[in-house]
Amino acid sequence: MGNDELLEKLKELFPDASIEQGNDWPELLFEHAQVADGKFLEVVQTLKSTNEFLFNYLFCETCVDWKTHFNMVYHLESTQYRHSMVLKVKLNHEQPSIDSLSFVYRTAEMHEREIFDLFGIVFTGHPNLKRIILTEDWVGHPLRKDYDDPINMIKL
Amino acid sequence: MDVKITEPSLPFPGSIQDTPGGGIVLSKLDDVINWARSNSVWPLTFATSCCGIEMMSAASAKYDFSRFGFEVARATPRQADVIIIAGTIVNKMAPVLKRLYDQMPDPKYVIAMGACAISGGPFFYNTYSVVKGADHIIPVDVYIAGCPPRPEALLHALITLQEKIRSGLTRDQIRAQFSEDGK
Numbered sequence: 001m002g003n004d005e006l007l008e009k010l011k012e013l014f015p016d017a018s019i020e021q022g023n024d025w026p027e028l029l030f031e032h033a034q035v036a037d038g039k040f041l042e043v044v045q046t047l048k049s050t051n052e053f054l055f056n057y058l059f060c061e062t063c064v065d066w067k068t069h070f071n072m073v074y075h076l077e078s079t080q081y082r083h084s085m086v087l088k089v090k091l092n093h094e095q096p097s098i099d100s101l102s103f104v105y106r107t108a109e110m111h112e113r114e115i116f117d118l119f120g121i122v123f124t125g126h127p128n129l130k131r132i133i134l135t136e137d138w139v140g141h142p143l144r145k146d147y148d149d150p151i152n153m154i155k156l
Numbered sequence: 157m158d159v160k161i162t163e164p165s166l167p168f169p170g171s172i173q174d175t176p177g178g179g180i181v182l183s184k185l186d187d188v189i190n191w192a193r194s195n196s197v198w199p200l201t202f203a204t205s206c207c208g209i210e211m212m213s214a215a216s217a218k219y220d221f222s223r224f225g226f227e228v229a230r231a232t233p234r235q236a237d238v239i240i241i242a243g244t245i246v247n248k249m250a251p252v253l254k255r256l257y258d259q260m261p262d263p264k265y266v267i268a269m270g271a272c273a274i275s276g277g278p279f280f281y282n283t284y285s286v287v288k289g290a291d292h293i294i295p296v297d298v299y300i301a302g303c304p305p306r307p308e309a310l311l312h313a314l315i316t317l318q319e320k321i322r323s324g325l326t327r328d329q330i331r332a333q334f335s336e337d338g339k
Contacts, residue, residue: 135248142284149284152247156281 001052001083009052010085014043025075027086032098035089040099047076047087048104054078055085058105061112063119065145070096070121091121100126118143169322186324193237193263194321195225197314200236202256204243207270207304211242214307226314233259238317240310241296244272244279245287257294265321267313268296271303278303 001009007026011019018029035043047055055076064071074087089098100123102109112123113132120141123129131138140147169191170183199221203211214221215229222228230236233256245253257264268290271277276288290296297320300313325333 147284152284154281154288 001081003083006053006083006085013046013050022086025084025086027088029088029090032089032091035098038099040089041101041104044074044087044101044104047085054080056080058101058107058111059084061101061108061115063115063121063143065119065143067093067145069093070119072098072115072121074101095122096120097122097124099124100129102126117141120144187322190322190324194318196227197225197237197265197317197321198227198235199229200233200239200256200260201229201231202239202242202253204241204245204249205272207242207273210304210307211240211269211310214310219307219311221311221314224311224314224318233257234261236260237263238265238267238314239294240267240269241273241290242269242304244277245290245293246285247287248285250287250293253290254293263321265298265317266290266294266296267298267300267310267317269300269302269310269313270305271301274299274301 003021003026007019007021010017010026010028014028016034020027020029030040030043047053055078057077057079058074059077060073060075062073064073070091070093072089072091074089075084076087077084091098096119098121100108100112102112102123103125109127110132112121112126113129115121116123116126116129117131117133118141130136134142140149142149168181168183169187170181173180173182203209213219215226226238233239237260239257239260241253257266268274272279272286273290273296276283276286279286280288287293298313298317300309302309305313320330323330
């Protein structure tokens with residue numbers, strides 16, 4: 001499916017989300033409230049199993065700290081149709097949490113542990129949510145913009 | 157203190173007294189041992205980032221540090237004489253580096269290759285994970301500047317290390333010598 005066609009179908013399917021054409025792929029942005037209470041898993045399952053989408057490959061999962069809020073960013077691709085899209089979810093900065101995708105895409109398990117480690121996003125339903133890169137006793141989440149470590153960091 | 161550093165043009169430390177039918181070599185055992193050691197300094201395969209690529213280049217056919225006695229890189233610290241810290245040392249790597257150094261047999265030498273190993277280099281500011289200089293963890297004999305240094309620079313550092321070994325001085329003696337010279 002081409003990007004324009006994909007964009008139209010996504011608008012049809014998710015009328016309340018904000019959808020726009022990004023630089024490369026259609027981008028679908030949800031507020032956290034829109035996908036709370038397990039609705040996020042439904043959205044992802046729809047994208048994965050609907051016959052015209054078949055987004056069966058999560059090729060990138062990451063997070064962005066915008067200081068006022070976090071954005072979870074999921075890059076999805078269909079290995080059958082070779083089309084891709086970006087799924088974003090806006091999370092609040094105080095207690096960021098979102099449903100884990102590790103049972104939909106196994107690859108998410110490691111990505112989510114890394115995001116938890118460096119950004120402190122809590123993934124509900126994750127089977128083994130603990131630090132993956134930093135030591136177990138580490139305090140804080142270093143990729144947050146407000147992270148400070150007066151012992152190890154020399155500020156410029 | 158009158159210290160004679162063996163010049164590269166003087167391959168063997170000592171003098172040869174010609175006698176009829178041959179000659180007698182006069183030398184000090186320490187000098188001979190240092191001379192032998194300096195010509196067989198096997199490095200440890202230890203590269204944590206891009207400096208490692210330059211180190212591999214210095215080891216391979218074009219630069220070939222085997223010519224100077226750095227024969228072959230060993231994959232175990234128990235067979236290595238020198239550790240070339242080729243790359244960034246992060247806090248999590250620091251205990252590993254210390255352990256590798258402790259496992260090397262004496263006498264052992266350390267070369268800090270490149271900006272990261274010297275001071276943290278490009279990662280000096282605003283980072284939570286990088287050790288600001290490998291000499292916080294283990295003592296360093298020779299520092300090479302560069303980001304990364306060229307293979308020629310590594311060769312120069314290795315030859316400098318050889319001269320240091322041949323001089324037979326400890327770190328403290330070298331420091332005292334430098335302060336006497338007013339350097």
